Amino acid sequence: MAKLNLSRRSFVGLAAAVGAAASVTTMPMTALADADDSKKDSSAEVKVVRSCCRACGKNECGVLITVENGRAVKVEGDAETGFNSMGNCCTKSQSSMQAAYHPDRLYHPMKRTNPKGSSDPGWQRITWDEAYKTIADKFWELKNKYGGESMFFMGGTSRIWTQHAYAAWLQLVGSPNAVTAWQICKGPRHFATQLQSEFAYSWMATSDRPRVFVQWGTATEISNYDESCRSTVDIANKADHYISVDPRRSGLNHEADTWAHLRPGTDGALALSWANVIVNKKLYKDLFVKRWTDAPFLVVEGMEPSGGQLQNTIAWRELKPMRTTLLKECDLKEGGSPYRYMVWDELAGTDEAHPLHTNDA
CATH class of the missing domain: 3.40.228.10 (Dimethylsulfoxide Reductase, domain 2)
Known part of the structure; x- marks a missing residue:
C-alpha cells in the first residue's frame, strides 16, 4: 500500500482546495450540470449577493452568494464583512443550500386535520395569521387550565427569533421552565x-x-x-x-x-x-500560574469546606455560590468579604496573608 506523506503546510493548501471543491459539491444538480462551460447559457444572469450565513442560525458570518438566474449556486466566505470569521466558510455554511432547496422544505404553515396516530395526518396549508392564532389560543388554554409552569421553552445561541426561552414568553405566561445556550452550549x-x-x-x-x-x-x-x-x-x-x-x-x-x-x-x-x-x-510558567489560576491561593487543609462562599470573578451574581476550602478574608476576620481569597505574601517575608482578586463592586 502506498504511503502518502504531506507536510502541514502542504496539507493546509490541499485542505483549501478540498474546501473549494466541497463548496461546489453543495450545488444543486442543475448547477453542477451548468458548470460545464460548453453547455452553459451565456445569457444566464449571474450576480454575487452579499449576505449572512444561516447555517448556525445566528446570521453572524458574512458570506457571498453567487446567484444564477435567481437561484443560489455557491456560498463562500466574505473577507470584508466576515471579520469575526476571517472570511472563512465552514462546511455547514457551504451545505446550507441543501436545506434551502430541499424538496421537503416547508415554505408555509401546515395544520393537522386528522388525529395523532393516523396513517394520514391530513396536513393542510393555512395562513400565517391562522397559525399564530392557533398557537396563541393553545398557550392561553394551557395557562388557564394548568398554569404557566406547565409550559417549557428552549432557545439556542443568539437566535433572535427564539428569545422566548430567555425572557419574553417566560414573563408573559409566568413559566420558570427554560433551557438556553448556557445549559447546552x-x-x-x-x-x-x-x-x-x-x-x-x-x-x-x-x-x-x-x-x-x-x-x-x-x-x-x-x-x-x-x-x-x-x-x-x-x-x-x-x-x-x-x-x-x-x-x-x-x-x-x-x-x-x-x-x-x-x-x-x-x-x-x-x-x-x-x-x-x-x-x-x-x-x-510561574508568573502565569500566579496571575491566572488559583494555584497561589491558601488552602485550609484537614477541614470541612469553610463557611465562606466562593463566587468566581467572572461568574454572574445570580449563580449559586459554592463552598470551598480556599482561605478567604471572611475566614480571618469578622465582616470580611467571602469573595476575597488569601495568598502568601512572599515579598514581605512574613506569614501574614493578603487578599488577591476581589469580586466586590
Whole structure:
C-alpha cells in the first residue's frame, strides 16, 4: 500500500482546495450540470449577493452568494464583512443550500386535520395569521387550565427569533421552565475554564497563537461558528508542535506531530498524568500560574469546606455560590468579604496573608 506523506503546510493548501471543491459539491444538480462551460447559457444572469450565513442560525458570518438566474449556486466566505470569521466558510455554511432547496422544505404553515396516530395526518396549508392564532389560543388554554409552569421553552445561541426561552414568553405566561445556550452550549466549556482560570471565557486560544497546540477530541476545523475553524487550521499549521488527543483519525490530526489515539473514556487519566509531569518537573510558567489560576491561593487543609462562599470573578451574581476550602478574608476576620481569597505574601517575608482578586463592586 502506498504511503502518502504531506507536510502541514502542504496539507493546509490541499485542505483549501478540498474546501473549494466541497463548496461546489453543495450545488444543486442543475448547477453542477451548468458548470460545464460548453453547455452553459451565456445569457444566464449571474450576480454575487452579499449576505449572512444561516447555517448556525445566528446570521453572524458574512458570506457571498453567487446567484444564477435567481437561484443560489455557491456560498463562500466574505473577507470584508466576515471579520469575526476571517472570511472563512465552514462546511455547514457551504451545505446550507441543501436545506434551502430541499424538496421537503416547508415554505408555509401546515395544520393537522386528522388525529395523532393516523396513517394520514391530513396536513393542510393555512395562513400565517391562522397559525399564530392557533398557537396563541393553545398557550392561553394551557395557562388557564394548568398554569404557566406547565409550559417549557428552549432557545439556542443568539437566535433572535427564539428569545422566548430567555425572557419574553417566560414573563408573559409566568413559566420558570427554560433551557438556553448556557445549559447546552457555552455553559459547559465556560464553566470548565472557570474552574482553573480567571480568564474564564477564553475557551479556545484563538488570539495568542500558542507554540504548542493541543486539540483534545474536537473537530472545530470542520464546522464551528466565528473564527474557530479557520483558527484551528491556522494554529495547527503554524504551531511548533501540534498534539491531537483523539481516538479517531481525522483529516486534520493526520498531520499532527503527536497523535494520542486513546481508548475512549481514558482521556481523563492522560490529563491527570500530564498535570503530574507538569507540576513535578515545573514545566509551567510561574508568573502565569500566579496571575491566572488559583494555584497561589491558601488552602485550609484537614477541614470541612469553610463557611465562606466562593463566587468566581467572572461568574454572574445570580449563580449559586459554592463552598470551598480556599482561605478567604471572611475566614480571618469578622465582616470580611467571602469573595476575597488569601495568598502568601512572599515579598514581605512574613506569614501574614493578603487578599488577591476581589469580586466586590
